[in-house]
Amino acid sequence: xxxxxxxxxxxxxxxxxxxxxxxxxxxxxxxxxxxxxxxxxxxxxxxxxxxxxxxxxxxxxxxxxxxxxxxxxxxxxxxxxxxxxxxxxxxxxxxxxxxxxxxxxxxxxxxxxxxxxxxxxxxxxxxxxxxxxxxxxxxxxxxxxxxxxxxxxxxxxxxxxxxxxxxxxxxxxxxxxxxxxxxxxxxxxxxxxxxxxxxxxxxxxxxxxxxxxxxxxxxxxxxxxxxxxxxxxxxxxxxxxxxxxxxxxxxxxxxxxxxxxxxxxxxxxxxxxxxxxxxxxxxxxxxxxxxxxxxxxxxxxxxxxxxxxxxxxxxxxxxxxxxxxxxxxxxxxxxxxxxxxxxxxxxxxxxxxxxxxxxxxxxx
Amino acid sequence: xxxxxxxxxxxxxxxxxxxxxxxxxxxxxxxxxxxxxxxxxxxxxxxxxxxxxxxxxxxxxxxxxxxxxxxxxxxx
Numbered sequence: 001x002x003x004x005x006x007x008x009x010x011x012x013x014x015x016x017x018x019x020x021x022x023x024x025x026x027x028x029x030x031x032x033x034x035x036x037x038x039x040x041x042x043x044x045x046x047x048x049x050x051x052x053x054x055x056x057x058x059x060x061x062x063x064x065x066x067x068x069x070x071x072x073x074x075x076x077x078x079x080x081x082x083x084x085x086x087x088x089x090x091x092x093x094x095x096x097x098x099x100x101x102x103x104x105x106x107x108x109x110x111x112x113x114x115x116x117x118x119x120x121x122x123x124x125x126x127x128x129x130x131x132x133x134x135x136x137x138x139x140x141x142x143x144x145x146x147x148x149x150x151x152x153x154x155x156x157x158x159x160x161x162x163x164x165x166x167x168x169x170x171x172x173x174x175x176x177x178x179x180x181x182x183x184x185x186x187x188x189x190x191x192x193x194x195x196x197x198x199x200x201x202x203x204x205x206x207x208x209x210x211x212x213x214x215x216x217x218x219x220x221x222x223x224x225x226x227x228x229x230x231x232x233x234x235x236x237x238x239x240x241x242x243x244x245x246x247x248x249x250x251x252x253x254x255x256x257x258x259x260x261x262x263x264x265x266x267x268x269x270x271x272x273x274x275x276x277x278x279x280x281x282x283x284x285x286x287x288x289x290x291x292x293x294x295x296x297x298x299x300x301x302x303x304x305x306x307x308x309x310x311x312x313x314x315x316x317x318x319x320x321x322x323x324x325x326x327x328x329x330x331x332x333x334x335x336x337x338x339x340x341x342x343x344x345x346x347x348x349x350x351x352x353x354x355x356x357x358x359x360x361x362x363x364x
Numbered sequence: 365x366x367x368x369x370x371x372x373x374x375x376x377x378x379x380x381x382x383x384x385x386x387x388x389x390x391x392x393x394x395x396x397x398x399x400x401x402x403x404x405x406x407x408x409x410x411x412x413x414x415x416x417x418x419x420x421x422x423x424x425x426x427x428x429x430x431x432x433x434x435x436x437x438x439x440x
Contacts, residue, residue: 040440128440151437156371158437174436175421178410183438191439220417222434224370233370233380235432236417 023212033057033120037084040126042074043200059104071193110249113139131252137170157199167219181330264347321346376404390423411435
């Protein structure tokens with residue numbers, strides 16, 4: 001079974017001025033890859049399926065967590081613990097069994113990105129981290145397909161189209177990734193659920209426009225949305241004449257300052273060293289510690305660490321951790337600067353511990 | 365020159381746009397930190413300056429009619 005562009009389902013689109021059966025047929029033939037079945041993916045994927053996109057690829061290696069449900073409406077309470085790609089595919093099957101969903105239950109990486117992108121006409125980036133955003137941009141440039149990107153934080157969102165053959169790319173807007181601790185993630189800064197729906201709808205709209213040729217895509221323009229004022233603003237972005245050409249993929253963790261540090265310890269190494277009773281320092285927020293914590297850990301949120309550091313013994317074997325190993329890098333730098341010569345940080349954070357050491361631990 | 369602030373940059377400045385005078389990107393950066401303190405300084409560490417629509421990598425870059433200050437978002 002495949003999507004039938006002549007179906008009654010699409011009657012309200014076919015009558016649109018400038019759309020018609022030809023545009024609907026293009027959607028039915030289209031192959032679109034969505035990176036991330038999270039907040040943005042939850043808005044994008046059902047919108048594409050319901051509009052009649054024939055094939056949707058979804059790449060995400062996460063499992064559904066309870067803290068996802070307020071904004072990731074493609075997943076329901078019964079899906080907690082399931083692979084996000086499987087949960088998303090089941091939702092699409094319920095909307096339209098004719099939609100082909102290609103599930104990629106893995107993380108986008110330099111090893112798989114080019115081969116994967118080459119199988120699609122267009123990619124939508126709804127990922128939640130900078131290494132993936134820069135990787136997606138570069139891979140789309142190298143394969144020569146458009147990338148529709150969106151991002152959210154707190155009450156705001158951004159969206160644009162990165163398309164090297166016709167205009168600027170994400171790197172023309174943000175040439176250099178931000179330092180790891182300079183931009184808050186949603187888990188620290190929060191996000192208003194409906195902002196994901198607003199930006200997700202824009203991403204799906206841009207994808208439909210590019211596939212069908214209807215309208216003018218957001219090439220060279222970035223849309224920003226502020227839920228607090230209710231306003232949209234637009235800014236222009238041209239090609240950066242000083243940018244170096246993108247000729248291949250690189251190590252994006254290193255590009256974003258997230259390569260493993262010499263002072264890193266893996267979850268497996270920490271598990272084997274627990275008998276030595278290292279001081280476990282948890283720099284997450286208290287609500288995160290309530291979900292899951294390493295036994296005996298001392299909780300000092302990163303923002304409070306500078307003022308509380310004198311409570312700690314600088315000669316102790318401190319292992320600092322957070323959720324994914326990003327905030328703990330900042331904490332480690334602070335500890336080292338204050339003379340904690342033996343301090344280490346847990347690479348991958350408590351999430352790595354839950355995945356590799358203790359599968360019964362709650363993840364979020 | 366019109367300076368437009370987006371997202372956290374607008375929060376730090378308390379306005380969405382204003383008219384300022386500066387010759388270079390670096391001079392504008394210094395002026396913004398002086399006016400709006402640490403909050404703006406943090407935003408500018410990660411944010412882009414777009415001078416008449418072209419991103420600046422160089423603090424010596426001369427300014428034109430408009431500068432947009434935009435921080436990147438990670439979340440999805």
